[in-house]
Amino acid sequence: MQWNNWNDFLHMGGYAVYVWGSFGACALGMLLEPWLLKRRRHAILARLSGQENVQ
Amino acid sequence: MSHSLVNWFKYASPASFYPLAGRLIPYFASAAAVLGAIGLWIGLLFAPTDAQQGEGYRIIFVHVPASWMSMFVYCIMAFWSALGLAFKTRLSGMMTAALAPTGALFAFLSLWTGALWGKPMWGAWWVWDARLTSQLILFFLYLGFIALQSAIDDPRRADKAGALLALVGVINVPIIYFSVQWWNTLHQGASVSMTKAPSMAHTMLAGMLVMALAFWAYTIAIALMRVRCIMLERELSSEWVKRNATE
Amino acid sequence: MKSRHKRLLLIMGGVAVLGVAAMLVLNAFRSNLVFFYTPTQIAKGEAPNNKAFRIGGLVKAGSLTRDGLTAHFIVTDTSRETPVIYTGILPDLFKEGRGVVAQGKLQAQGQFVATEVLAKHDENYMPPEAKDAVDQAQKAARTLKQ
Structure with a gap:
């Protein structure tokens, strides 16, 4: 383990903005994408079951 | 031989690829989550401080995997495009279209994390050197592909136009990769390549490779999720969709 | 306007935008291909x-x-x-x-x-202790050569 305490870890040796800005953007993108896809899938399935009800 | 060929074409049809993709997604998604957790643990908690860059170098654990994936994904798109133009299989166009947004995301993340890395280390968010410029072109190629496909209503013609763009644009990938060797650039050379031993401490290298594997698994899971959506959208009225989708 | 014509315009517009973007980038690329002189x-x-x-x-x-x-x-x-x-x-x-x-x-x-x-900076990443060891070794090699 590289860190003595939680604060050192968050501080990242003075590069906190850059390191957390990078990791945060990646986490955001890679959580948002599957979420959007799940919504897209639900929208399609809702349309499909709507079709069935009409028929 | 003929048996395996038949099998291959069987899975090239959306009706049979759709359930297969559905079965594969959980495996790749959980692999991405587990590998991502291990990679972050190594990269953020376990890997030593760098002698030159202190803790700032830790951006490498997302920057390099994102950049690699942005290039790989484009190559895979070009591969599917070539296949689609040659054999006219419906699946290849769908796969290409399913990969593009994820590739664009990784190209963007590569530029974003690169800017956040460049500012403290080099002293600039952005410079127009050959490596950075060719990576920006890659991002534009992804956006161009997506725009082109969404502008054409007929899926078959959209696939064809997209395939041509993907094939022409793939020339940019080796340019990105070799830019640091061919030209004077501010960006440093490759730390990991096939021609020499990696110039990184073992723990750092391990963290980076595990993160790269996690990004791979993520990409496969996402591409399969998206290709399933595309299949349903394009073939809403067909019989197999009615049979399958409600399951 | 027919939808076919609209689509054609859309595509042409898209290609034009893409072309201009590519030209701008390539231009910057060419004049900066030699990023620095030694x-x-x-x-x-x-x-x-x-x-x-x-x-x-x-x-x-x-x-x-x-x-x-x-x-x-x-x-x-x-x-x-x-x-x-x-x-x-x-x-x-x-x-x-x-x-x-x-x-x-x-x-x-x-x-x-x-x-x-x-x-x-170069493409080498290593902890400070390893860096010291490498520096020491290089120093030793230099003094041996002289």
Whole structure:
């Protein structure tokens, strides 16, 4: 383990903005994408079951 | 031989690829989550401080995997495009279209994390050197592909136009990769390549490779999720969709 | 307007936008393909005259002097040297013996007046202890050669 305490870890040796800005953007993108896809899938399935009800 | 060929074409049809993709997604998604957790643990908690860059170098654990994936994904798109133009299989166009947004995301993340890395280390968010410029072109190629496909209503013609763009644009990938060797650039050379031993401490290298594997698994899971959506959208009225989708 | 014509316009518009973007980027690419010139190239007269360009090389060990915010140092590619003067904040990785890329103009006396200084680092990543060990080994190898 590289860190003595939680604060050192968050501080990242003075590069906190850059390191957390990078990791945060990646986490955001890679959580948002599957979420959007799940919504897209639900929208399609809702349309499909709507079709069935009409028929 | 003929048996395996038949099998291959069987899975090239959306009706049979759709359930297969559905079965594969959980495996790749959980692999991405587990590998991502291990990679972050190594990269953020376990890997030593760098002698030159202190803790700032830790951006490498997302920057390099994102950049690699942005290039790989484009190559895979070009591969599917070539296949689609040659054999006219419906699946290849769908796969290409399913990969593009994820590739664009990784190209963007590569530029974003690169800017956040460049500012403290080099002293600039952005410079127009050959490596950075060719990576920006890659991002534009992804956006161009997506725009082109969404502008054409007929899926078959959209696939064809997209395939041509993907094939022409793939020339940019080796340019990105070799830019640091061919030209004077501010960006440093490759730390990991096939021609020499990696110039990184073992723990750092391990963290980076595990993160790269996690990004791979993520990409496969996402591409399969998206290709399933595309299949349903394009073939809403067909019989197999009615049979399958409600399951 | 028929939907077919609309689509055609959309596609043409898209291609035009893409083309302009590609042209702009390629133009920037061409004029900056040579991102920096080395002191040897400058000595041979390959660098542009009366125009800003970038110089790249190593900061010569022991050459850095500071005078307030103004820094004087020598950029070397081990065969030729160019003195550089710069007023401003130097990046974190700027150090003697390390890579540097500076933008500015060459004065008549051969001095390079920089408006921007960027640090160029190498592709090696290792913990400080390992770095010390490598430095020691290189030092030992040098003294053996002499």
